[in-house]
Structures are given as structure tokens and as C-alpha cells.
Amino acid sequence: MKTLIKLEELAFVVLAFYLFLALDYAWWWFPLLFFVPDVSLIGYLINRNVGALTYNFIHHKALAVLLYLLGSFIQWPGLQLAGLVIFGHSSLDRVLGFGLQQQERI
Numbered sequence: 001m002k003t004l005i006k007l008e009e010l011a012f013v014v015l016a017f018y019l020f021l022a023l024d025y026a027w028w029w030f031p032l033l034f035f036v037p038d039v040s041l042i043g044y045l046i047n048r049n050v051g052a053l054t055y056n057f058i059h060h061k062a063l064a065v066l067l068y069l070l071g072s073f074i075q076w077p078g079l080q081l082a083g084l085v086i087f088g089h090s091s092l093d094r095v096l097g098f099g100l101q102q103q104e105r106i
Contacts (some may be wrong), residue, residue, distance in 0.1 A: 009094040016088030019068075023077050023084075030085065037089045052101035059090045059100060 020030045040058035044051030057063065064087035071079025093099070 006095050009091045012091035013088045013095070016084045016091065020081070020084045020088075023080055025077070025081060029081070030088070033081070033085045034089055034092075037086050049103050052103040056100045056103075058086065059093060061087060061090055064090060 017030055021027070037058050040054040041051065043054030064083045066083070067079050067086065068083030071077060071081075071083060
């Protein structure tokens with residue numbers, strides 16, 4: 001089952017790139033921006049809870065879908081691009097075994 005889920009996540013990476021190709025950007029923007037969501041790891045410089053919170057917020061697929069749909073609705077390709085980059089990046093993270101982070105209980 002674990003392999004099947006990883007294959008599904010890999011298909012989501014491909015889907016994100018495919019939808020990106022429908023936007024009016026050069027192909028190289030996708031790989032260039034692909035690791036920008038990892039900037040959210042900077043929260044770990046404050047502490048583990050803030051790091052997990054910032055990482056989980058930026059890597060949440062619902063945020064990615066919301067940005068993409070909002071960008072589609074208001075005709076703002078930059079939001080669509082952000083949504084697709086976050087979606088593809090988060091999916092690849094899950095293929096590699098990096099899921100959402102556990103926060104410590106206070």
C-alpha cells in the first residue's frame with residue numbers, strides 16, 4: 001500500500017507540471033521555483049513548534065489547491081503558479097517520505 005500511495009503522489013507531481021504547462025510561463029520557471037516552499041523551514045530557527053507550523057502551513061495541499069483555484073477565478077496566473085508549485089513540491093516531499101510535521105504538545 002505504501003508503494004501505491006507514493007506512486008499516487010508522484011502522479012500528482014506530474015499533474016502539477018502538466019497544469020503548469022497550460023499557464024503562460026516558460027517551462028524553466030517550474031523547476032526554478034520548485035524548492036521555494038522549503039523556505040518555510042526557517043521557522044525551525046525559532047523553535048520546533050514554529051518550524052512545524054510554518055512547514056505544515058506552506059506544505060498543506062489544501063493551501064495549494066486554494067491558491068490555484070483562487071488564481072483561476074480572479075485570472076491571476078501568479079497565484080495559479082504558486083498553487084501548482086506548492087502542490088507539486090508537497091507531493092514530491094511525500095514521495096520522498098517527508099510528510100507534515102508533528103508539533104509538540106504544550
